[in-house]
Amino acid sequence: MSLLRGLLGMELIGMWERLFLDCQERFALLDSALILDVPLGVISRIEKMGGATSRGENSYGLDITCKDLRNLRFALKQEGHSRRDMFEILTRYAFPLAHSLPIFAFLNEEKFNVDGWTVYNPVEEYRRQGLPNHHWRITFINKCYKLCDTYPALLVVPYRASDEDLRRVATFRSRNRIPVLSWIHPENKTVIVRCSQPLVGMGGKRNKEDERYLDVIRETNRQVNKLTIYDARPNVNAVANKATGGGYESDDVYHNAELFFLDIHNIHVMRESLKKVKDIVYPNVEESHWLSSLESTHWLEHIKLVLTGAIQVADRVSSGKSSVVVHCSDGWDRTAQLTSLAMLMLDSFYRSIEGFEILVQKEWISFGHKFASRIGHGDKNHADADRSPIFLQFIDCVWQMSKQFPTAFEFNERFLITILDHLYSCRFGTFLYNCESAREKQKVTERTVSLWSLINSNKDKFKNPFYTKEINRVLYPVASMRHLELWVNYYIRWNPRIKQQQPNPVEQRYMELLALRDEYIKRLDELQLANSAKLSDPSASPSSPSQMMPHVQTHF
Amino acid sequence: MFSLKPPRPTFRSYLLPPPQTDDKINSEPKIKKLEPVLLPGEIVVNEVNFVRKCIASDTSQYDLWGKLICSNFKISFITDDPMPLQKFHYRNLLLGEHDVPLTCIEQIVTLNDHKRKQKVLGPNQKLKFNPTELIIYCKDFRIVRFRFDESGPESAKKVCLAIAHYSQPTDLQLLFAFEYVGKKYHNSASKANGAPLGAGGGSSQKTPLFETYSDWDREVKRTSASGWRVCSINEGYMISTCLPEYFVVPSSLADQDLKVFSHSFVGRRMPFWCWSHSNGSALVRTALIRDVLQQRKIEQRVYNAITKSHPQRSDVYKSDLDKTLPNIQDIQVAFVKLKQLCVNEPFEETEEKWLSSLENTRWLEYVRAFLKHAVELVYVLESKRLSVVLQEEEGRDLSCIVASLVQVMLDPYFRTITGFQSLIQKEWVMAGYPFLDRCNHLKRSEKEAPVFLLFLDTTWQLLEQCPAAFEFSETYLAVLHDSTRVALFGTFLFNSPHQRVQQSTEFAISKNIQLGDEKGLKFPSVWDWSLQFTPKDRTLFHNPFYIGKSTPCVQNGSVKSFKRTKKSYSSTLRGMPASLKNGIISEQELRPRRNSLILQVKPAPLEPRDSQDWGVEQFFQEWASRPADLHGTILPRLSGAHIKLWKLCYFRWVPEAQIQHGGFITAFHKLSLLADEVDVLSRALRQPRGGPTPAPGPELAPSRLYFHAGGPYDASGTLDFLSSSFPFSPVGNLCRRSISGTPLSKFLSGAKIWLSTETLANED
8 A cells, every 4th residue: 555655645554454255256445436356366466565663654464465456554553452453354354265264256246137147058069160070079078087187078179089089088198188179260161179288298199089180170161171280389398398298299200290390389478478577567567668668578479479379279260271280288278369369360259248258158167277276375385386367368359359349249348358357356256266177076166156247137238339230240350569558557457646537538429429419319209309399290201310310329 | 573573565556556355365465555644734754654653572473564754744554454452442643643842752772683783873874784673762651563574674764763853852943843833823824813713722721821910810819819919020021031910919019019020040940920829828829039148028928918918918938839849850850760670671571579669669668758848838838827938949840749739738629620720821821931951852962851750640649548539530630731742732842822923923023924914823731621621521521529619419419318428427526536437446336335344535635736737637637527619628638648649640551560351440430331321411410401302312411531431331240341551551652672682771861872783782
């Protein structure tokens, strides 16, 4: 709070007793002038600062590091034991896992008039894509998560691959994450397939079933004779993975495949990059060398690489050149980014609110992006090397796309920010746990509320007024540093100096005009009524003005 | 490379009249007599046939065949070939699609790839080889490339030399504008007497030009500037040749005093009034007092007079611009670097270090510096209620930007099209901004600097941040910038109003033009947009986001809920930093929850801070915490993250940077349709409804918007031709891959270099 104290002149010392914990979910400070409301889930680390001998106004208190790029600092008086108590209570509820307490989502009794858990039904989604068909079948081989414990129960695989084939392929893919279909092009029938790296190892192991399996995938589409494999990693990383038993599909063995590396770095690089972003935006925004500081974080460069990779995947599939296999090491971080972004570019359905929810639910949640490890829900180990802002990076890419195509997405910026806020908040069950099998075990859908319940029960708030529904339009964003921007409304929203215009003035203007139009139409109708009442001859009166007005499409 | 070239057309058929058939199957290239469209006074100097204009950088299949002409106004490429890739959505009536005005040419490079020679052409230079290629670098960031593989070598060479010669005239009066106006006078003299062009002409009539006493008088009255008067001592430019004939001074200063004082100021530019705030604080510009001994005394007298003109007798705040802002050389250096980065360097190579390279140009830093300084002065004028004097050595460059920006921020009138134009007349044209030198129309001055562009850029930043506060669009600003390169308009041709009178009188005498009572020739005004654009294209200037004074949205009580007083700024939230509103808490959630305690936090007394910075900061915070008043003051957000590169202006010719079917224009399009529908409805409502009058159709009142409901572009979905470059198109304007592979940067540093054959031998 020292930041706010400095800027707003707030006196916050000695107000610990006034901090309050609400239902173990959030803590808040309320005042007529200031409201601070932080879900406990967002806390990454709590530290005591200063000791009994500390001097100076703000040197004694608590420092709270949050997952959403801010730090909160509370200064308090040294008398009594208020700090110790506060520290203990906060630690206990912010990190329930270490204290054998349930995560808040399991206690949340919120009721919504829509059930978000019903949004995603894999069978329906595959049916929407026209599956199963002659070449692709739906299999329940993973019903009990025996084939692959991090994959969903329901998978789409080539028709010509038997369950036995799948089992053999699984032995050759890291964590048994076999190549399965993510998306099929409605016309040219090329597909996006996702998987993990092959277990080639130092010895250059081969697996005939895996080789044949990829060839079967290639053959589901007759137009081309090569299958394209995108390995999301930089070439050197892929080579290095051989040392730990992984690797990539070499040309000598996979004759009918072309392999490309997409140079996207691993979770550790991304985590460090985001740390640097935080350094330049919080607590103070770097002023004099903003652009070069931003460059030195490499955040936008990583965004660019992810988008460039997704564009390549989308282009390959859309131009009908070939089917595409995407993998990284385990196929749950970069792979999820690439397949979901490519699908967002290719399929306008995913650009609607529900479509996007389905996309997240499918490519991220059901296919085992390790949300629990990457975010560390309720876990006090803030330095865990497994944490990484992979999903945030994906949402950032989506935001970049929505900036370049302001009419293409049904949802607005608030929708994306809300998703990110609840990625950490632990108020909903949506992002809990690492995979479907764990979620099933914990009965997440029965015991928690879905984030989509919140959003879908109040959709208007999350709608982009400029949305123009389109079908079959592929979006190709320009993945150039000239167009990529730091998402100020997200990353710098905590800085009181960076006043954001809320709501967005352009959106607001549109809403005003909509209201004005409705008002005018209403008044014209009233005038019309009055006129026609006056005029006894109805044939002479003009038709309803609102009918004469050229109709403007306003999609809602 | 030349595998796709069509059969060489026969010379015989070229001389024949154009074939009348529309037979597309004919494999022979259709040969027509290609004639340039010429303006009055325009003559063709040289021309060459069978020229290929390069369209794409990696293939020649889209190239166009035609004739290249050099006139005394432009280079013109005339072709019959349709252009499948080029999608322009506006047309300049003075220029063809492929034309470049001579004054827009930055550099001319000729090369011969057989002999491996290239040369940057200056005026009166010899060319020792026959060029096979001509590359024109334009001041507006375009790069145009022509190939002469099939043309007569001698005529190709002649055209290149002609372009070099005519684009670098030795004298102001050799600029085409003189020929054009002279011709107009002659033509009108032979028909009837009287001015041929009117005062600025047609649609510009609304824009006050500030050439007359009454324009200044009206401005004084409009701003209720009591204590100020229009003074006529400079009639006939008797006092200063770089001040307007009429300007506004404190009422308490007598003409006689002013005359005496004037000698002490650089350029005899004594303090003159720009604008008055409704609180009485005035904005004044002045040059430096040269005479050190007299400085104190004169300054005292003048400042006392300004104080006397203030209703509260407030003090005067002096802002020394030379000390606080980058100078014009800095600005020029930044601009050259920016241009280098945006269009000359290879796209991919600049990607990695884009942000730091952009920072290194310092362009955005300067944009920010000017905005920041203007905000500080707005604070002084509005909050401290002091009159502000802008002091600059000559007072003709930085003062123009700062004075204009302050007024754009404070006075909504200057955010309308007419108001903005009058502002440019008042603070730039009449105040003696040296357009001739800064635009470098004569290409030999060391005084080139894009000060005016910098102003347009800073205005764009405001427009970007407060879109609803401006009547004009960013297209308008870009087109206005382009118009400075056409050099047909008196507006942007001279260093001062006096120079116009002097030069054109001289010219008139030499050409035997009777001027009558007129002071100099009347050049066309840029504000007469009908000279350049059709009414339809001019609708592109209108910003559909604009909320005008008359827009019922604000005044209409019945749509109260959409007044600009936002509900979210309810009393409980006032004073809370926007950052928190922006966060997790939604409006409903702000209500105290069950069992919650309402906490009391005592606001600490504000730390007293004396510095101006603190005051400005506070002023800004207060402004930002109020609901936006689009008819009051607008202030820009100044953090590094908020000052942006004006992409439409700088990237519109760069194909790689173009977002196909995307960009802000798609939202603009959508909003235009709605805004137009609202316009139509509001007209229908205002229509008197006594009796069975037919309701007015939209066709009776043309829409103010380019995209309108029921119009040809009222298609659902995103229109194919929309792109981030709209209405411009990069296709065909930039072929950067070669000068046979040499980085173009080498040619644009201004050095006229020869490349050794070794350098070229290494290239493919």
